[in-house]
Amino acid sequence: MTPAARLSAAIELIETIDAQRIPAAKALKEWGTAHRYAGSGDRAAISGLIWDVLRRRASSAWIMEEDTPRARTLGMLKLERGMNVDDIAALCDGGRFAPEPLSERERAALTTRSLIDAPAHIAGDYPEWLDPYLAQAFGDDRAAEAAAMASRAPLDLRVNSLKAKREKVLSSLKHLGAQPTPWSPLGLRIELGADARNPGIHAEEDFIKGAIEVQDEGSQLAALLSAAKPGEQVIDLCAGAGGKTLAIAAMMQxxxxxxxxxxxxxxxAPIHERLSRAGVHNADVRTPKGEGDTLSDIRASADLVLIDAPCTGTGTWRRNPDAKWRMRPGALEVRLKDQIEVLDRAAPLIKPGGRIAYITCSVLPPENAGQVRAFIGRHPEFAVVPPAQVATALWDKAEEFTAATLQSPEGLLMTPRRTGTDGFFVSVLRRQA
Structure with missing residues (x-):
């Protein structure tokens, strides 16, 4: 397919997403099934266009003064891809499989319009109803912070220290352009271009042998800040597929x-195979059965409870731009209740002097500092460990890292703009002896 044909396909797909109100991933899968002639490069390029339009949905419509699939796509080419009006016009020449030529109005918008006077939720590309929450988190910087959250994310990997060293894996993944991550002592990063296909990490020998896992650097750092130690009793209360469980296991050696x-x-479901591949032998996976408590045998004996809390996922918008436009206010209320429940469940598991590591992949204050303050109000036997104190003894870049984060009395917040990671909030709460 030509670049112009790919652009036409992207516009048609966005029309489908709008009309059928379906997730972008589903629309892309169905399109690929119906268009078998399209090669993997074509599918990757069209996917890239779709995701970029979703990243810049509000700002692109603002630039073009029209909220249609075509307008949003043209605006994205200017804002996200940095193309000038002549380059865009060359793609839209009306030829076979190409979009229709630019109108005079479209040319004028692409030439003269900017985001200088745009409201914060337009310049930052997020739903307007979230503006008060982002203002609470970032103040006048919210448009810049949110715009960074709309950028394209790299592919981050964590080296499993139970099986490998970063220097060796870095050498073996050189063909993928892997580089050390800025902060994590175990991280590798592969930058991806606009039309790049995701590399086949799962086919790499290092992955097959359990030497690496796909994990955002922010998630790696969140696990590191829990300060899990060899010999401790540690509970991962919201383990899910096991990403942070694996990181904690490596820390426990x-x-x-x-x-x-x-x-x-x-x-x-995936955690058993992942633990086996990673060479983890000291993990007990407890699957809930009926109404019984899987942790009924543990009372005030855990050194650490890790809570990778259910949340709105606003910190992961770079990887799932579709999610922010599908999010509704009711989702926040549901997550706040879930977080209260899991925090209160963790409290009696902790022994005196033990700690809770509360983590969200959200930037919204009610899920972060607000939850920590409310928890301490309900459980005054717990107190926040200052973030800098937690980090300082853990790795050589800890002081520089914490300075880059947004700190509060309740914890620290990583963001794409500040730390180049997904958005993660981390609070460590110690139970008084």
Whole structure:
């Protein structure tokens, strides 16, 4: 397919997404099934266009003064791809499989319009109803912070220290352009271009042998800040597929007791195979059965409970731009209730001097600092450990890293703009002895 044909296909797909109100991933899958002639490069390029339009949905419509699939696509080419009006016009020449030529109005908009006077939710590309929450988090910087959250994310990997060293894996993945991550001592990063296909990490020998896992650097750092130690009793209360469970296991060096569980047993399905591949032998996966408590045998004995809390996922918008436009206010209320429940469940599991590591992949204050303050109000036996104090002893870049984050009395917040990671909030709460 020509670049112009790919552009036409993207516009048609966005029309389908709008008309049928379906997730972009589903629309792309159905399109690929119906268009077998399209090669993998074509599908990757069209996917890239779709995701970029979703990233810049509001700002592109603002630029073009029209909220249609074509307008949003043309505006995206200017804002996200940096194309000038002549380059865009060359793609839209009306030829075979190409979009219709630019109108005079479209030419004028692409030439003269900018985001200088745009409201924050337009310049930052997020739903207007979230503006008060982002203002609470970032103040006048919210448009810039949100715009960074709309950028394209790299592919981050974590080296499994139970099986490999970063220097060796870095060498073996050189052909993929892997580089060390800026902060994590175990991270590798592969930058991806606009039309790039995701590399086949799962086919790499390092992955097959358990030496690497796909994990955003922010998630790696969140696990690191829990300060799990060899010999401790650690509970991953919201283990899901096991991303942070694996990171914690490596930190424990196979020593101590690691219990992984989740209220949704379906989420736990992949964890067994992942633990086996990673060479983890001290993990006990507890799958919920009926109404019974999977942790009924544990009372005030855990050194650490990790809570990778259910949340709105606003910090992961770079990887799932479709999600922010599908999010509704009711989703926040549901997540806040879920977080209260899991925090209160963790409290009696902690022994005196033990700690809770509360983590969200959200930037919204009610899910982060607000939850921590409310928890301490209900459980005054807990107190926040200052973020800088948590980080300082963990790795050589800790001081520089914490300075880059947004800190509060309740914890620290990573963001794409500040740390180049997904958005993660981390709070460590210690139970008084």
């Amino acid at each position: 196979g020593k101590g007791r690691l219990i992984a569980t989740d209220h949704d047993k379906r989420q736990l």
